[in-house]
Amino acid sequence: MSCDVLVIGGGPAGLSAAVNIRARGKSALVVSNPLEENPLWKSERIDNYLGLPGLSGAELLTAFRTHAERAGAEFHSGRALNAAMTGDSWYVSVGSDVLEAKAVILAGGVARGKKFPGEEEFLGRGVSYCATCDGMLYRGRRVAVLGWTESARGEAEFLRGIGCETLWFDRPRTCEISGSQTVERVTCDGRTEQADAVFILRPALPPADLFPGLAMENGFVAVDRQMATSLPGLFAAGDCTGGPLQVSKAAGEGLIAGQSAARWIDRHPDQTEKTKDEIKK
């Protein structure tokens, strides 16, 4: 699947970006978790969104999403796992799909999630961020799933369905993964289980993990006034660029990022089509 601008994140920043990309005549594809999993969904009342005081987070999000849909944005449910620029195009993997775009806007919110002890050490040796990718390698074996969302619970069910003995850890706070050569056990909030694999399914990957080489500043994505990041054709908007973590600020930055991405495409018209076909094979 390919588009002009791929937007990672379906909150206020991402949806505002999508509306403004469409307003510039470009196609927009928004990759996001279900709307109900957005942290804003649980806000009971927002009083500082200009002109519309007193709405709940769910009401605002629903209105934003409807606006983006009516503007012609397309949606793809899931979590972005890898991103890379090859030739003139960005490629982003979401589950078993690869999406291709001329420009990308990162609007994934604050990717909380300090890594757990053992997480980095055992990455690729039992620790995985992708149930769809690696689940089959653990058929008939015992796996732990650390999840924070309903989507993650769905992935745990997927693992159970393909024949993994699946242990679900619901929104764990502190975990430690240990073993010798590979993962052998995981301890979360005092509960220890033997497991051959630990699937860590946070709502979003930290920006610098998703985009290797991305410049950060005080833990947030470094951007200029045009919301351009340090990587070509990659823009960022919303909470991932820093505070204040407010809807108005996110929507405003989404607008700038959307317009900047559209302008970037106009200035780089020679997007090649050749690598796209190779990826699809």
Add this chain to the structure above:
Amino acid sequence: MALQHFKTSEFDAAVEAAPLAMVDFWASWCGPCKMLSPTIEALAGQYDGKVLVGKVNVDEEPDLARRVGVMSIPTVVFLKNGREFDRKVGVMPAGAFTAVLDGNL
């Protein structure tokens, strides 16, 4: 030599005969594997005649994947005459692979 697609039965003999080999373990259900695929294909061309570059579909060759200790895909394993000396897990730029190959040619 173009990119090779190995079955379990032919894998050992092929990599043992190669002074330097690079093998990508992948599957069709894996998005990151699809992203890495063009890079591996390009490297097969670039190192033609110097490095044996191959792929193993873990869905079709699960026993081989288990024996090699593939725990996450994509995994790219580097071997000298059949002995593994390095591996890279996950999507990486071409430079991560050429650094290993150039240092061992």
